[in-house]
Amino acid sequence: MYRKSGNFKILNLREMAFIHLDIRCLYAILICTAFGSTLSSNAEIKVNPPQDFEILDPGYLGYLYLQWQPSLSLENFKECTVEYELKYRNIDSENWKTIITKNLCYKDGFDLNKGVEAKIHTLLQGQCTNGSTVQSSWSEATYSISPQGNLETKIRDMDCTYYNWQYLFCSWKLGIGVHFDTDYNLFYWYEDLDHALQCVDYIKGNGKNIGCRFPYLESPDYKDFYICVNGSSKSQLIRPSYFIFQLQNIVKPSPPDYLSISVKSEEINLKWSMPIGPIPVKCFIYEIAFTEDDSTWVTTTFENEMYITRTSNKSQQLCFLVRNKVNIYCSDDGIWSEWSDKQCWKGDIRKETLLFFLIPFAFVSLFVLLITCLLLYNQKALLKMVFHTKKEVFSHQETLF
Known part of the structure; x- marks a missing residue:
């Protein structure tokens, strides 16, 4: 039911629902028509893969050229952007390397101990494809060196x-x-x-x-x-x-040299010189092996100097040595140098020196004292014997008289 108000027709709720449904259906039909038209248009566009695709070996021990020519059908799509998707790998590799290029050649290195495989297809997009991407089928190529010998x-x-x-x-x-x-x-x-x-x-x-x-x-x-x-x-x-x-x-760098160690109370300063050569200062990482009496620990640093704390003021010997390699900021990997010569610090040298001299001196003194005592004892015994002999002589003379 509806009623009129002036020149306007007032609809009830049921009629308004039907009209809303009709509009939604109309929109859906228009969208499907447009999408179908696009699909139909793209379905009619077909592009061929690149032609004359090959892998060439220029004699650079693994550095190969992958090259191709555009298909003749591209003459019909001058308003489109043409690109190529190239995939390649060594045959036993699980992963493909992928590049997209507008060029007709690509160069890269391969392990020639194994075969090489590659594939490429044409990518077409632009006004002639209504903004979507049209792909050709794949064109494939392989390369390997014929094995010789066992x-x-x-x-x-x-x-x-x-x-x-x-x-x-x-x-x-x-x-x-x-x-x-x-x-x-x-x-x-x-x-x-x-x-x-x-x-x-x-x-x-x-x-x-x-x-x-x-x-x-x-x-x-x-x-x-x-x-x-x-x-x-x-x-x-x-x-x-x-x-x-x-x-x-x-x-593999040369090892560090000119190591020095200084101790102030509980603080220990370790320092060394960087090896002479073309390796930039920022490219080094150092590994330090530090020994305090009988305990040893290892640490790393990017500087050619470090401060550490003594674990005990009574420690009598501190030693360290250093090696280095190129760090992650200049390479993906590296080889550690040989260890440097060891540099050590010893405790109170005066006490050690004093003991070093006192112990032999004590032994020598004791030995001299013993010899002196023996000589004195022997001299005393000799004097007694002489005195006793003289006494006997005098007694004998008195008896005679």
Whole structure:
């Protein structure tokens, strides 16, 4: 029921509810229509994956190029933004590395002891897709070095140390069961080099190459440093080995020197000098081994000086030594230096010195006293004997007369 008021029609509650429901249905229909139109529009847009996708090895011992070309279908989408999503990994890795780029090439380092796999697809977005993202199917590529020689012929226990951030040394052990004529060669590369270089200063063991002393390296830190050690033999194939290092993570500094220790009442001051070399002062962390009489404890500090408190005023000997390595602010890891020489402080030296002289002096004095007593005793006995002899002589003479 409704009633009229002037030129207006007054609706009852039931009629108002029906009208509200109709409006909601209309909105839903409009939204679905618009969404369906967008889906229909995007469903009609199809983009092909990149073409000529490949992984190239330029001979940099693990630094590979991943490159591709845009699909020809992109000529129809000039108003759109075109990007590429690239995923890659070593074949035995669980995780993919992912990058999104507009370029047609990407470079990165890989462990060539294992195979490499990568995949890429096209991402299309912009006006031609009504703001949404359209993806192509994946294009895939793989790369691996054909294995040669038995696995046992590879070198063993490769160890590289960057001494004092200046001198790089690497050493290894020969493969298992290799023939007597087998020898190994080391090659290396990093981004500042035009091509891979061979070691020119080998460390020898029984006439075989078992290590390499590297020449001065120009700015090799904070970048991947690639090494390959392969071998040669007239009687068998030798399996090559590949390694990737970040040299700042294998730095072994020189140990600290010029240690000093001073004691004032209960306070102990420990101080040392930083090693000479190119390592910045802020890059050191120190480990201190401190001994008070028979108890020892270890602590770390970022400074080249520290203050500690004596546990007892009666402690007679305090000693400490220090070693260092590159800290987390300059590298992800590091190698501890050798321990420095020990520096010690001893208690009241005057008392010790006095005891040192008094004890022997007491023994000597006692010995002299005993000798003197013995001499006096013997002299007294001798005098008695002489006196008694003279007395007997006089008595005999009186008897004669």
